[in-house]
């Protein structure tokens with residue numbers, strides 16, 4: 066069971082590397098970090114040019130970090146959608162899958178092997194981008210981000226949701242259709258998040274409930290908002306909805322548990338569908 | 345060796361009324377067959393007859409809508425049985441960034457072969473399919489025929505007991521075809537059963553012990569080629585003198601049918617053992633025998649006959 070899964074995982078990684086996917090992701094990530102570092106240096110210089118209010122300065126640096134992590138989260142989500150988007154549909158169409166699936170290996174092992182590789186790659190990408198942002202802030206501005214150990218797993222969980230949805234879609238859908246569906250799924254999460262936020266700000270229970278319902282259908286954005294909440298010091302949370310990363314409606318721990326269940330259900334659905342798929 | 349006719353404890357393939365529909369399209373209708381261990385079995389039929397789908401059913405790539413079957417003693421789709429099976433798909437493709445050697449390495453490991461043993465096996469197979477020189481080039485640089493030969497090597501990695509070949513020579517040059525013919529012969533000598541889909545009847549005639557004709561997902565006829573070669577009815581064309589009605593009547597006693605065509609006689613006999621008797625009789629009667637040629641129906645003629653029959657309305 067484990068052996069075949071690992072062989073498939075290795076094959077998947079070898080293919081991603083040969084197709085320069087790994088290289089492209091690394092270069093893209095580094096480019097982002099360079100731009101981010103340049104921006105941080107410039108901003109920090111202008112902030113410290115005149116007399117500074119220490120408290121205000123810390124708030125500004127916290128915003129800057131959150132902005133970087135926000136982009137890191139988005140890029141990781143995009144990678145998690147794109148990495149597996151054509152792996153099943155493409156290999157089924159080209160006939161590669163026939164050769165694999167006629168070997169003494171279960172279809173579930175093929176699917177899990179691919180999932181594992183893409184999950185590890187998404188995780189590594191997140192660590193690279195988010196870690197890069199945090200290091201930039203430490204060395205360019207002397208700012209220490211707290212609570213990363215709570216936020217990063219939540220961000221990875223959000224990416225895991227879209228990764229699993231994108232992989233599952235490939236069992237039946239063509240590559241383009243699957244990509245559009247996966248991005249629409251993430252867009253839904255986004256809308257849900259805003260509806261919930263705005264509902265909370267204007268104290269409209271109905272809107273907040275609708276937003277929460279949408280987040281239940283598509284939880285990745287809720288994971289980011291929970292992560293953003295964890296990343297902020299209490300003083301910043303208390304400022305209320307005047308700042309861009311304010312979390313007016315904090316996703317609960319139950320939401321996190323729900324999201325883990327969501328991943329498992331989508332994965333199970335993909336396994337069942339793939340087992341029955343004519344190749 | 346295993347001529348295929350001798351049934352062993354369990355057949356290599358055994359199916360009962362397998363059926364598969366795609367929507368309203370019936371690809372395989374009612375497939376019942378049995379292929380013996382070590383038998384080379386040809387599966388013939390027009391395009392769209394359901395040959396590839398049948399093979400996918402046997403490999404567990406497609407689930408049957410109805411019916412059942414066993415392959416090497418295991419129910420259809422059982423992953424462990426696939427350790428003893430090899431398969432060359434109709435249009436073989438693999439990740440084109442890998443080299444042929446890497447292709448064999450990945451699949452060898454899926455078969456549970458590893459290390460030095462795997463490397464040695466890959467070398468032997470690459471040599472066997474004439475890819476030793478190209479072994480370390482990515483598959484994307486391969487021609488169609490080279491890719492097909494790489495696929496063939498991949499199908500033989502585990503020294504299988506049963507090999508499925510779906511049109512293995514469709515992209516190959518004449519030498520490549522001879523190579524495949526040779527490989528099939530080797531497989532048979534080693535007691536490996538072969539399930540061969542092909543449209544090249546000459547090739548099938550040369551390699552198969554038995555063939556089945558399929559059309560619209562049904563087996564129309566099962567032809568034991570190997571037995572036909574030695575025992576079945578044949579036609580003899582005679583050039584004799586004189587060719588009168590008395591002679592024709594006399595010949596009719598030996599043959600199932602006698603036909604006269606411009607200066608020659610065509611006699612259909614139930615087996616070649618009758619031919620010497622005819623010759624003796626002719627000579628005994630003082631009839632001059634200039635020529636006696638025996639010919640059998642070719643596979644192509646069988647094919648046209650079997651497929652044509654079914655084409656009639658009703």
Ligand SMILES: Nc1ncnc2c1ncn2[C@@H]1O[C@H](COP(=O)(O)OP(=O)(O)OP(=O)(O)O)[C@@H](O)[C@H]1O
Pocket residue numbers: 343366369370371372389390391392393394395396397398
């Ligand atoms: N995945 C599929 N979806 C829908 N129809 C299919 C599918 N696979 C096969 N068919 C249909 O099933 C029938 C049999 O196809 P199959 O590929 O088995 O034929 P074949 O005998 O191998 O033909 P050929 O000699 O051209 O290779 C065809 O009518 C084909 O259109």
Ligand SMILES: [Mg+2]
Pocket residue numbers: 395396397434510
């Ligand atoms: Mg076919």
